[in-house]
Amino acid sequence: MIGDDARRALGRPERILCVCTHNRTRSVLIAALLRHHLQQRTRLGEFEPLVADVGLGVAGMLVTDGVAAALAAYGLLIDPATYASRSLTDRIAEEADLIVVADVTNVIGVSTRSRDLFRRTFTLPEFVARAAAVGARGDADLGTWLRRVGDGRRAGEYLHQEIAQIPDPTGLGQDAIVRCAAEIDLLCRRMAELWE
Secondary structure, three states: OOOHHHHHHHOOOOEEEEEEOOOOOHHHHHHHHHHHHHHHOHHHHHHOOEEEEEEOOOOOOEOOHHHHHHHHOOOOOOOOOOOEOOEOOHHHHHHOOEEEEOOHHHHHHHHOOOHHHHHHEEEHHHHHHHHHHHOOOOOOOHHHHHHHHHOOOOHHHHOOOOOOOOOOOOOOOHHHHHHHHHHHHHHHHHHHHHHO
């Protein structure tokens, strides 16, 4: 992760990576809704973060029709016939300034790739709660703010704590996907407010 001054000098936007197991449901919802809410925040301007989504599984799986329908209710359109999953690579992970994931197993899956990744990988609900506790970013350097948000987290202790997460609605019907999208929408709206 590079500092804010270097990022601006290089013209490199901040990068948020959204991860779930297969990149067919939760990470797609998180990325689309987070991107939408960040775009609504006018203060971000030219430094609006890039938001991408990947999975820990194999690439090439199509997003579910249920996710496309759930996003359409928010005015966000994706084509389930062409929106194929991407797999997390070491390069993609290393380029991310922040990695928000769906559940605890995703934190573990990402963090085992590199010792450095744990400190910038959070479940989405965990990140929003921690960011709310330390306060909105304001004019703080991204790295400084993220360190404050993650202060006190330890990988070893993390496995034994109750960490808020987003359960996988895949295979549970459209109502479950709609409820999942609604939860993610609220979290992404709050995250965009705190990011500003």
